Amino acid sequence: MRAEREGDEAVDVDGDGAELRSEIGRLLTFSDAVFAIIITLLVLDLRAPEAPPGRMSRALLDQWPAYLAYVTSYLVVAVSWLSHKGTFRRVVRADPGLHGWNLTVLFGTALLPFVTSIVSRALQHGDRADERVTTGLYGLVGVLLSIGWLGLYHHLSRSRALLHPRVPPRVFAVERGRGLVGLVGFGAAGLAGVLVDPVVALAIFLVLPVFYALSSNGLFDLQRRLRRQPARR
Amino acid sequence: MRAEREGDEAVDVDGDGAELRSEIGRLLTFSDAVFAIIITLLVLDLRAPEAPPGRMSRALLDQWPAYLAYVTSYLVVAVSWLSHKGTFRRVVRADPGLHGWNLTVLFGTALLPFVTSIVSRALQHGDRADERVTTGLYGLVGVLLSIGWLGLYHHLSRSRALLHPRVPPRVFAVERGRGLVGLVGFGAAGLAGVLVDPVVALAIFLVLPVFYALSSNGLFDLQRRLRRQPARR
Amino acid sequence: MRAEREGDEAVDVDGDGAELRSEIGRLLTFSDAVFAIIITLLVLDLRAPEAPPGRMSRALLDQWPAYLAYVTSYLVVAVSWLSHKGTFRRVVRADPGLHGWNLTVLFGTALLPFVTSIVSRALQHGDRADERVTTGLYGLVGVLLSIGWLGLYHHLSRSRALLHPRVPPRVFAVERGRGLVGLVGFGAAGLAGVLVDPVVALAIFLVLPVFYALSSNGLFDLQRRLRRQPARR
């Protein structure tokens, strides 16, 4: 270990910018691939129903919770990817903490197809108790995901060395607010699903990605800029 | 929120071209991965049949609609990817609208394996009513996909700031024609499947990707250019 | 259509090298993702057997054809990827023909998990007739794959404009020989599987990727170069 540390010491592979960019480059390629897989895995839960001849249309209609679950989760993952893009646009270097939080965000996102499928199954084949448990679990995974984002934003707000020189860390201190909304929103939805009514939980699950889409950095400051400088050449 | 907006204001991360290119870069990496996953997920529906000993060849032959569905959908996704490449070759910046329409195109494309599998199942195990419903749904997803492309082309035709300086937005105004052909073609095929004969629908589903392959920008202006300038050094 | 062609005419997006490289770039990202997915999809056929308590070790042993199939196919896909890399290292532009042949190669490669799984199933649960049919089909997909490679090499051997200036098209004329070996090899193996003995077919299936690994450009000219210039600084 000691010797390894020394060996590394002598090496300053990241002396020039090129290598550094490629390092954040792999984080982005890996994350893009994970998001792309998660968003397409969701469609695997949409399966041809094994209906007897002549009963296909009825069997397809009975799958409506699966379609709703698919649309909701597609929105959540798409918005997560847009947030990820909007965040890492400002980042030029990675450190272990950033990798750790990024992997936490991906871990939470990767659980979405699973909790989506159990909610969908409970709505199709379960009773009220099943719906309560599963919407509760969906909320729990949402809370985990929000903690990942909160940690990521918090870490970046304290790591000027990782940011593009013109990006004030304060930007990410403010972003934490959006993480908190998720934490509270998913937590409340999960509790409402367990204690009040699963329908309330589902409504909040649909509203949250809309909020994120509307408040996302990646989406709106670019829009604003284009509005002001409508035609560059 | 307010403060966040201000924080962003002060930041002009996209001042130089490098960052901007990397932004469209992530859109491309993400889209390429999604297309790659969809085109390979299709093969998951080709499964080893659970035939008793000695009945494998018969069981494999009985799966013919699955093979036909696989070939058709592979063609559709391959042509979609080529169109996507041909389109984004001309794009240098992304804005929220572009992300929105791109995610709509990917959403529609991601549904192709599902509708392919239900058509395939109806042909294998269903009756005429099942074939009607499922070809109708395939047409519906095709219409959704075409709306995504139409919106994408329309948005680009009005967003000079997103295009390469030498690309006239008029190019995309014209591209909308191809989106319309898809909208009408898939719509007609779906209706023909429901009202007339599923075989008519399947024929149109096979013809449409051929039309797109032949009319695609990405394919033919390059070909034309190479024909005229056959050997650059 | 006419107008669209004209619109394109006015545009010379590919005037400078940067855009062109990014075009071949998307072909590579897409192909890399497809190869990566195919090589990992193979492992999906290795499933935990549904054995009663205490019978897991026996059930795992009974799956030996699945393990053999996995190893063989992993080798084939890995070697295909290395060949792809070795080939496209010399390519700087794409035209429709190249895209067409590349998509044919990917189509053939994507079928490998399916034919692998049916061979594996026939060895586990089928009789001799099943083994014959399935090894024959594996050979057929191998022939299709070889045709894709042959077409790709043939196209490149006639398309100087697509190649790196210092690469003589003759290189790809010679590469066609390797495609032919695959065509004949897979064809012979398939026929041997159907007419003689499935074991003969399996042996050839294992030998072919070894031949490709040993004769691959991507592997050996680099090795040779390193041998001669052992330590550049």
Added chain:
Amino acid sequence: MRAEREGDEAVDVDGDGAELRSEIGRLLTFSDAVFAIIITLLVLDLRAPEAPPGRMSRALLDQWPAYLAYVTSYLVVAVSWLSHKGTFRRVVRADPGLHGWNLTVLFGTALLPFVTSIVSRALQHGDRADERVTTGLYGLVGVLLSIGWLGLYHHLSRSRALLHPRVPPRVFAVERGRGLVGLVGFGAAGLAGVLVDPVVALAIFLVLPVFYALSSNGLFDLQRRLRRQPARR
């Protein structure tokens, strides 16, 4: 063959740095995609249980080994990706040996979802004998994976021509130590699982990725550097 070799001879495609970087670039894109797929495939084993109405919460609780297996394997794959990134940051060229060892590492990593699922199944539905066999197999795959890493580090320690000019090969001679820890650790865990107690094996399986995370190059020299140069501009 001969002629092909000659044809290649005349070509020095890799004369300038750009092409070489793109070659290692494809190795990285391919590897990133494989890691991304493996880490998300794991979640496919988390399925909605087919419980009768009202029994969902119980059925979900009964799946606890699947959750534990998912978390463990996510950690292992995440740490493997970080090690891969930390290693290839120092590599600027690829040769056949490097490709071979890299593909061995990916082969071993791709087997993790399979061995994870059989351990998980044994814990859920098997008896003690099943747990022994499956933890033994998990250890075996871990040994295979460690051999891949050992070979990769050993190859790099003897291949100065592949490394960034400022990286002493000695660094990788030292890295072999970490590969050996894995070899011994996974081997011991597998044996303990078979001979002593599966719980001991599971404990070691959880400890090993933690060790790798703590000792990883990719993680810690960057952290150290940032500690010393806390705010560059």
